[in-house]
Amino acid sequence: xxxxxxxxxATIDSPLKRQREEDEQPTNxxxxxxxxxxxxxxxxxxxxxxxxxxxxxxMWPGEAHSLKVEKILFQGKSDYQDVMVxxxxxxxxxxxxxxxxxxxxxxxxxxxxxxxHLPLCSIPNPKKVLVIGGGDGGVLREVSRHSSVEKIDICxxxxxxxxxxxxxxxxxxxxxxxxxxxxxxxxxxAFLKAATEGTxxxxxxxxxxxxxxxxxxxxxxxxASVARALRPGGVVCTQAESIWLxxxxxxxxxxxxxxxxxGSVNYAWTTVPTYPSGMIGFMLCSTEGPSVDFKHxxxxxxxxxxxxxxxxxxxxxxxxxxxxxxxxxxxxxxxASKAN
Amino acid sequence: xxxxxxxxxATIDSPLKRQREEDEQPTNxxxxxxxxxxxxxxxxxxxxxxxxxxxxxxMWPGEAHSLKVEKILFQGKSDYQDVMVxxxxxxxxxxxxxxxxxxxxxxxxxxxxxxxHLPLCSIPNPKKVLVIGGGDGGVLREVSRHSSVEKIDICxxxxxxxxxxxxxxxxxxxxxxxxxxxxxxxxxxAFLKAATEGTxxxxxxxxxxxxxxxxxxxxxxxxASVARALRPGGVVCTQAESIWLxxxxxxxxxxxxxxxxxGSVNYAWTTVPTYPSGMIGFMLCSTEGPSVDFKHxxxxxxxxxxxxxxxxxxxxxxxxxxxxxxxxxxxxxxxASKAN
Numbered sequence: 001x002x003x004x005x006x007x008x009x010a011t012i013d014s015p016l017k018r019q020r021e022e023d024e025q026p027t028n029x030x031x032x033x034x035x036x037x038x039x040x041x042x043x044x045x046x047x048x049x050x051x052x053x054x055x056x057x058x059m060w061p062g063e064a065h066s067l068k069v070e071k072i073l074f075q076g077k078s079d080y081q082d083v084m085v086x087x088x089x090x091x092x093x094x095x096x097x098x099x100x101x102x103x104x105x106x107x108x109x110x111x112x113x114x115x116x117h118l119p120l121c122s123i124p125n126p127k128k129v130l131v132i133g134g135g136d137g138g139v140l141r142e143v144s145r146h147s148s149v150e151k152i153d154i155c156x157x158x159x160x161x162x163x164x165x166x167x168x169x170x171x172x173x174x175x176x177x178x179x180x181x182x183x184x185x186x187x188x189x190a191f192l193k194a195a196t197e198g199t200x201x202x203x204x205x206x207x208x209x210x211x212x213x214x215x216x217x218x219x220x221x222x223x224a225s226v227a228r229a230l231r232p233g234g235v236v237c238t239q240a241e242s243i244w245l246x247x248x249x250x251x252x253x254x255x256x257x258x259x260x261x262x263g264s265v266n267y268a269w270t271t272v273p274t275y276p277s278g279m280i281g282f283m284l285c286s287t288e289g290p291s292v293d294f295k296h297x298x299x300x301x302x303x304x305x306x307x308x309x310x311x312x313x314x315x316x317x318x319x320x321x322x323x324x325x326x327x328x329x330x331x332x333x334x335x336a337s338k339a340n
Numbered sequence: 341x342x343x344x345x346x347x348x349x350a351t352i353d354s355p356l357k358r359q360r361e362e363d364e365q366p367t368n369x370x371x372x373x374x375x376x377x378x379x380x381x382x383x384x385x386x387x388x389x390x391x392x393x394x395x396x397x398x399m400w401p402g403e404a405h406s407l408k409v410e411k412i413l414f415q416g417k418s419d420y421q422d423v424m425v426x427x428x429x430x431x432x433x434x435x436x437x438x439x440x441x442x443x444x445x446x447x448x449x450x451x452x453x454x455x456x457h458l459p460l461c462s463i464p465n466p467k468k469v470l471v472i473g474g475g476d477g478g479v480l481r482e483v484s485r486h487s488s489v490e491k492i493d494i495c496x497x498x499x500x501x502x503x504x505x506x507x508x509x510x511x512x513x514x515x516x517x518x519x520x521x522x523x524x525x526x527x528x529x530a531f532l533k534a535a536t537e538g539t540x541x542x543x544x545x546x547x548x549x550x551x552x553x554x555x556x557x558x559x560x561x562x563x564a565s566v567a568r569a570l571r572p573g574g575v576v577c578t579q580a581e582s583i584w585l586x587x588x589x590x591x592x593x594x595x596x597x598x599x600x601x602x603g604s605v606n607y608a609w610t611t612v613p614t615y616p617s618g619m620i621g622f623m624l625c626s627t628e629g630p631s632v633d634f635k636h637x638x639x640x641x642x643x644x645x646x647x648x649x650x651x652x653x654x655x656x657x658x659x660x661x662x663x664x665x666x667x668x669x670x671x672x673x674x675x676a677s678k679a680n
Contacts, residue, residue, distance in 0.1 A: 090402030271618060271619050327659075
């Protein structure tokens with residue numbers, strides 16, 4: 001879940017303290033701001049457990065996941081959000097945007113591999129792929145495993161996320177090095193509106209939560225833009241929250257998607273320990289045209305194929321692909337109730 | 341994960357404070373001990389976020405999940421462990437043993453339904469079932485949905501867990517009301533050793549973590565006792581930790597089980613938001629005899645069957661049953677490496 005107008009997170013810092021920190025910090029660029037004392041409470045770093053980062057947000061009231069901080073590596077404020085990187089004691093390096101965990105080195109494989117290969121393994125020979133958000137480069141890294149792909153556009157709103165990822169997460173930002181990638185810094189909604197109709201085989205929306213500016217990315221006009229930019233029988237995969245926390249949001253997304261996407265509309269999920277409730281879901285839809293059966297991948301990517309030799313898939317496999325569409329009964333019933 | 345010699349949890353309270361609380365508390369029975377000030381740090385209640393409970397343990401170093409506490413409903417100390425019940429702000433009532441979350445009203449369905457129906461739906465007409473641990477009654481509630489079952493033995497070591505559950509979690513402890521249930525308060529290891537050979541169709545081990553006294557429940561002699569108590573082609577399902585946190589423990593369990601269970605040996609998992617890493621796994625094994633294919637349930641329990649009319653299944657269904665055996669590649673490889 002990298003940057004796309006992320007502002008969902010609340011923090012528990014006082015406005016006064018926050019102002020002080022803003023005064024001390026650069027407003028753009030990747031100038032590194034290190035805390036003199038990593039245990040000192042600062043914006044983004046929790047004041048609730050000294051030396052720990054706690055993720056507290058109105059999106060998941062009454063609960064918080066905390067990670068122990070070894071060292072703060074970067075703190076900055078872009079035009080869109082607060083950006084922080086820290087070395088955790090047991091989850092590797094961690095990227096935080098506006099107080100919300102975007103990725104940890106330990107479990108990022110689950111999100112990046114699933115949001116990418118669920119759509120790309122569901123269609124034969126994907127050639128043109130668009131990524132909205134995804135500024136850390138992880139989705140690009142996964143797309144680049146597919147040898148059929150000829151062109152990868154990415155539209156990320158926040159350049160600081162890209163720069164910080166290249167500096168601190170080289171194994172993730174490696175995705176930017178693929179010569180098929182064109183990076184566009186800008187608004188994903190505008191980029192899609194300007195795209196030529198029927199351009200893409202697949203669109204992957206690696207967005208933040210649907211409260212605040214990113215709300216657009218969960219609404220009908222945005223889905224209509226995505227559908228327009230896709231070829232007939234093209235596919236989209238969007239980050240779509242957790243069935244444990246946001247069933248009502250998911251029901252709305254499903255209802256919207258059923259009106260826009262005349263091919264198929266499906267919900268899948270994966271485990272990600274450092275995301276709220278320990279899981280995250282995806283909406284997978286296709287446009288009218290050649291039919292797409294998301295539950296049965298037609299374009300398998302096996303462990304020895306398209307791996308660029310150095311980095312085997314850690315998480316995704318074809319069995320898990322099909323399993324990801326099997327939902328607990330409470331979620332299955334809620335989603336079925338939106339089946340027009 | 342109810343009581344079976346649970347002592348895995350570390351707390352961050354000082355020994356001095358803990359001693360003071362022990363002095364104030366009853367050592368058995370369900371005498372209710374309410375804190376005068378729910379925000380006051382007390383054993384079991386975190387002192388790290390005032391008014392929140394934080395789960396910190398050497399079993400999952402460097403991370404902690406926290407729930408906001410509305411009211412502490414019970415605190416006691418049994419002969420085996422500290423027992424606490426609180427009303428959380430967003431997860432309903434919560435049962436804590438030795439500082440570790442055992443269940444919340446909001447997500448207990450996932451664990452109880454999966455640990456029960458994964459084994460019972462994998463064999464035709466289960467008649468005799470043994471539950472080790474499970475003192476909250478949730479597994480019993482699920483076993484009782486199966487109309488073929490004639491006898492349900494449960495052996496729970498800690499009577500306080502049973503009593504507290506009956507008092508504070510009536511929708512879970514309802515399982516004890518089934519006339520087929522016989523409750524035995526005692527040590528599960530001894531109970532199994534004394535059981536007549538070949539008695540049970542299924543054994544469900546609803547245990548705590550394998551550090552401290554419960555360690556026995558993850559070792560070869562215990563599995564051998566289970567195998568002995570099962571009929572040929574009988575099945576066992578044991579709580580088996582998280583692939584994100586305890587892959588090395590799981591590999592050991594798999595290796596042990598492959599030596600003991602000559603039918604099949606499988607690993608499955610489910611999402612449970614309030615368990616560490618947001619998931620929990622199960623070992624499912626069968627003894628030599630009629631073959632058991634756990635991945636394809638032969639004894640489906642559908643939404644209208646054996647539901648005692650009032651409480652439909654919230655989580656389990658046949659699709660999810662099969663999907664639970666599909667593992668991320670890193671776990672699949674590690675487990676396959678133990679395939680003798």
